[in-house]
Every structure is written in C-alpha cells, then in structure tokens.
Amino acid sequence: MNSMNDDGTDFRRRPVSFVRRSARLSTGQQRAWDNYSGRFLIDIPRGRADTSVDPGYVLDPAVVFGREAPLVVEVGSGAGEAVIHAAARHPDVNFLAIEVYTPGLAQTLMQIGRQELTNVRLIQANAPEMLTTALPAASVRELWVFFPDPWHKNRHHKRRLVSPHFASLAARVLEPAGLWRLATDWAGYARVMRNAVDASDEFTNLHPGPGTGAVPAGGWAPRFEGRVMTSFEKKALDAGRTVHDLTYRRKPD
Numbered sequence: 001m002n003s004m005n006d007d008g009t010d011f012r013r014r015p016v017s018f019v020r021r022s023a024r025l026s027t028g029q030q031r032a033w034d035n036y037s038g039r040f041l042i043d044i045p046r047g048r049a050d051t052s053v054d055p056g057y058v059l060d061p062a063v064v065f066g067r068e069a070p071l072v073v074e075v076g077s078g079a080g081e082a083v084i085h086a087a088a089r090h091p092d093v094n095f096l097a098i099e100v101y102t103p104g105l106a107q108t109l110m111q112i113g114r115q116e117l118t119n120v121r122l123i124q125a126n127a128p129e130m131l132t133t134a135l136p137a138a139s140v141r142e143l144w145v146f147f148p149d150p151w152h153k154n155r156h157h158k159r160r161l162v163s164p165h166f167a168s169l170a171a172r173v174l175e176p177a178g179l180w181r182l183a184t185d186w187a188g189y190a191r192v193m194r195n196a197v198d199a200s201d202e203f204t205n206l207h208p209g210p211g212t213g214a215v216p217a218g219g220w221a222p223r224f225e226g227r228v229m230t231s232f233e234k235k236a237l238d239a240g241r242t243v244h245d246l247t248y249r250r251k252p253d
C-alpha cells in the first residue's frame with residue numbers, strides 16, 4: 001500500500017470499516033434531526049468525503065460541551081442505546097458518539113431530546129480520522145467500541161475497525177490510565193481484537209488470560225456493567241453467540 005495519494009495527501013489509504021447505507025429517515029427521526037442536530041451534532045470541517053475529517057481540525061471538548069468534565073467517546077454508536085443509557089446515569093461526564101449512519105444518529109438525537117440530556121454530543125465521521133487528528137492527544141477518559149462490524153469474509157478482514165493501527169490511534173487519544181472497553185459477539189473477531197491490543201506495548205489487559213506464550217487462552221473481561229443490553233446484543237445472544245468483553249488500560253508514557 002502506498003503511503004500517499006497522487007495529490008500528496010494520505011486520504012483514506014486504508015479501507016473504511018463501513019459501507020454507505022440508506023440515509024432515509026422516518027418522520028420521527030427527521031423531526032428529531034430538525035429539532036436537535038443544531039445543538040447536539042457537531043458540524044466539523046471535512047476533507048474529501050462527507051464522513052471525512054479535515055486533518056487540520058482539532059476539537060476542543062470544553063467548547064463543544066460548554067464545560068470541563070471527563071470525556072467518554074463511543075465509536076460506532078449505532079442507534080445510541082449504550083451512550084444514551086450511560087449519559088443519563090452520569091450527568092457529570094461528557095459523552096461523544098462518533099457514527100457514520102444518519103438514521104442511527106437521528107435515533108440518538110431523538111433520545112437526547114426525550115430524556116432532555118445535555119451531556120451528549122454526536123459527530124458524523126469516520127472514527128479513525130477523528131482519532132488520528134481531531135481528538136486532542138490524551139483527552140479521553142474512556143473509549144468504547146461495542147459490537148463493531150465483524151466483516152466475516154477473509155477478503156474483507158482489512159475493513160475491520162479494530163487492528164494494531166487502530167490500537168495506536170486509541171493510545172494517542174486516551175489519557176494515561178484511561179480505559180479502552182471493547183465487546184463483540186463474534187468469537188473470531190474477539191480473538192483478533194485481543195491479540196492486536198495485547199501485542200501493543202501501550203496497553204495493559206486488565207484481565208490477562210491464563211497460560212503463557214504469544215496467545216494466552218483468556219484475556220476476557222467480565223461484562224461491563226455500564227453497557228446496557230442493546231437490541232443488537234440481545235439478538236446475538238438469542239442466536240446462541242457468546243459476547244466477549246475486553247478492557248485495557250492505557251499505560252503511562
């Protein structure tokens with residue numbers, strides 16, 4: 001893979017972890033978008049695509065939330081069930097949801113409005129670009145990646161979000177001792193995630209597995225009690241799949 005495009009930029013030299021899906025909104029979603037996107041969806045400068053991020057842009061959390069508070073970032077927040085549930089229980093924490101899917105963002109806005117939450121902001125963007133340049137280094141107390149798309153086919157594995165490269169981006173934005181929480185219902189991807197982050201010298205697995213050697217047998221965390229049971233997770237459990245959680249602590253520099 002070349003490191004640069006012909007125009008001297010490195011715009012999206014890595015495949016993105018999402019596909020374009022219909023942006024059609026239901027009447028209720030459209031109403032939520034109209035009523036709440038101005039206040040809660042952060043309008044960021046773009047690069048070459050509408051989910052891209054201008055690499056010169058740096059977000060100031062104190063400005064976008066209007067206060068200083070610990071920051072939790074959820075990547076791929078879907079319909080926002082996890083972030084909304086947590087934000088309602090932790091009004092003293094700022095929650096930033098990064099998602100590309102317009103109906104999911106609209107659904108999240110609807111819940112922000114219904115529950116009158118003031119501590120959630122949304123960004124419609126490709127998350128790795130946000131983590132590469134837009135989020136300040138060491139600004140995030142917790143990073144959440146719950147049920148990222150598994151991209152089953154071998155030829156699609158390169159599209160998976162969690163990788164050694166993504167681990168280096170997570171390490172950049174997390175505060176020293178900040179936590180990275182992950183969950184997936186696909187056993188193969190769970191092992192890939194664990195091996196990628198275990199191999200990084202920037203993270204400590206808080207639940208190291210038994211055994212020795214390059215690939216320990218365990219490493220799974222207990223289910224994160226702050227993660228609400230989403231319809232997505234319920235469907236996976238109903239289909240007989242096991243959910244694996246992982247929790248890592250960012251090592252101090």
Ligand SMILES: C[S@@+](CC[C@H](N)C(=O)[O-])C[C@H]1O[C@@H](n2cnc3c(N)ncnc32)[C@H](O)[C@@H]1O
Pocket residue numbers: 016017018075076077078079081098099100101104125126127128145146147148149161230232233
């Ligand atoms: C399988 S869904 C899980 C949604 C949610 N976390 C849940 O547990 O219900 C994965 C979500 O990640 C989003 N996504 C995938 N790649 C992304 C990226 N690079 N940046 C932002 N969002 C992304 C997708 O649009 C989708 O909504």
